[in-house]
Amino acid sequence: MILPINAKLRQAKLSKPHGNLNIAIIGAGISGLSCATYLQNAGLKVTIFDKSRGPSGRISTRVVNDGNGNHWECDHGAQYFTARSAEFIAQVARWQNAGVAQIWHPRLKVIEDGQCKDRTLTSNVSIIKRYVGTPRMTSPSNFLASQLSLVTSTTISQITYAESCFKLSALEHGGLSEVFDIVLLAIPAPQASALLRPINDQLTEIANSVTMRGCWALMVHYEESLALPFDGAFVNGNTLSWVARNSAKPGRLNNSLKNCTAETWLLHGSTEWSDAHIEDESESVTKDLISAFNDIGKITNTNMPTPISARAHRWRYANSVPLLTHGSVWSNEAKLGLCSEWLNGGKVEGAWLSGVHLARQVIQSI
Structure with a gap:
C-alpha cells in the first residue's frame, strides 16, 4: 500500500545519491530482517534497532538455567x-x-x-x-541478522524530523548521534502508533485500525x-x-x-x-x-x-484483528514505512513477505 500525497503533511526530500541514503528500521523480527536484507542487497545502508538483546521478535526461544543444574x-x-x-x-x-x-x-x-x-x-x-x-526457532533470524547492522538493547522512544533528516531517541541512550533519510517500522501496531502519532497522521491511522x-x-x-x-x-x-x-x-x-x-x-x-x-x-x-x-x-x-x-x-x-492485507505501507512523501505480519495476514510467511514488499516500494520510489 502506497499512501497518496497529502498536502497537509510535511514532505521529506531526499537530496543524497541512492547509495548514500541512510535507512533506519525499528524492529528486528522476521519482517524487519527481511526488509533490511532486501534493501542492503540493493546497495543501501541499513541499521536495525531492537529493544531486545537479539533478533527474532515472536520467533523466539527461551534458554533457561534454573539454578538447580537444569x-x-x-x-x-x-x-x-x-x-x-x-x-x-x-x-x-x-x-x-x-x-x-x-x-x-x-x-x-x-x-x-x-x-x-x-x-x-x-x-x-x-x-x-x-x-x-x-x-531453535531463533536460528533463521540469527542467520539473517548475522549479515546486517543490528543495534540491540535499544528501545526507540521518539522519531523527529528536522533539517531534512530523521533523528531517533532511545530510552537507554537518549538522542542517537546518527541521522537517517528514511525510517521504517517493523513493530506491533500500538508501538508503531505511539512513535508515529507526533509526526504522521496517515500512518498513525493505519496502525490504530487494528x-x-x-x-x-x-x-x-x-x-x-x-x-x-x-x-x-x-x-x-x-x-x-x-x-x-x-x-x-x-x-x-x-x-x-x-x-x-x-x-x-x-x-x-x-x-x-x-x-x-x-x-x-x-x-x-x-x-x-x-x-x-x-x-x-x-x-x-x-x-x-x-x-x-x-x-x-x-x-x-x-x-x-482485523487481519489487514495491505502487504506493507509506504509514504513516499514522508519517507516513512510500515511492515509487519499484522499488515499482511499474520503468520511468519506474511511477516517475511511484508518486509520484502516494503523494501521494494522504497527502492522503486528512490
Whole structure:
C-alpha cells in the first residue's frame, strides 16, 4: 500500500545519491530482517534497532538455567511456519541449505469436547509442510541478522524530523548521534502508533485500525517424558489453544543428549483467556495453564507428573484483528514505512513477505 500525497503533511526530500541514503528500521523480527536484507542487497545502508538483546521478535526461544543444574530451552513464540508462496519457499530452502531450518513431522491431535481426536485431514492439510528453525526457532533470524547492522538493547522512544533528516531517541541512550533519510517500522501496531502519532497522521491511522490481542505462553520442563499420544495438539477449549512437545522438534537440546529422558513442553493460552488474564501475575498464570494441561492428561489417560521447572511469558501483542492485507505501507512523501505480519495476514510467511514488499516500494520510489 502506497499512501497518496497529502498536502497537509510535511514532505521529506531526499537530496543524497541512492547509495548514500541512510535507512533506519525499528524492529528486528522476521519482517524487519527481511526488509533490511532486501534493501542492503540493493546497495543501501541499513541499521536495525531492537529493544531486545537479539533478533527474532515472536520467533523466539527461551534458554533457561534454573539454578538447580537444569539447562533447557523452549520455543515460546511461533511454533512452526509454513511456506506457500514461491518466494518464501525459496527463502526457506536457503535456510535449509544453511542448516538453520528443517521440516517438522509432528503427531498432531485436536482436543475438544473432552476428547483427543485425530485431525480431520483435507487434501490441503495433508500436504502442509511445517518448518522449524534448528537448533531453535531463533536460528533463521540469527542467520539473517548475522549479515546486517543490528543495534540491540535499544528501545526507540521518539522519531523527529528536522533539517531534512530523521533523528531517533532511545530510552537507554537518549538522542542517537546518527541521522537517517528514511525510517521504517517493523513493530506491533500500538508501538508503531505511539512513535508515529507526533509526526504522521496517515500512518498513525493505519496502525490504530487494528486491535492487538495477547497470548500467555508457558514453558514447562519435566524430568521424564510424558506419554501423551501427540507432539502437538490444537486445543479448542477455554484456557489453552495449543500444546507442543518442544523436545520432539528436530535438533533440539534434549535430542542431542544421550540417554536424556527430560523433555520440555510449550503451552499457549487461548486468545480469550489470555486477554482476560493479561495483567495477572506469572505465578497465577502458571498454575492455571498447568491445571488445564493436566486435564488433557485425564482425557488421554496419561500420568502427568509435577514439572521440575516452568517459565511464563506474556505476549501482549500476539495477534491482530482485523487481519489487514495491505502487504506493507509506504509514504513516499514522508519517507516513512510500515511492515509487519499484522499488515499482511499474520503468520511468519506474511511477516517475511511484508518486509520484502516494503523494501521494494522504497527502492522503486528512490
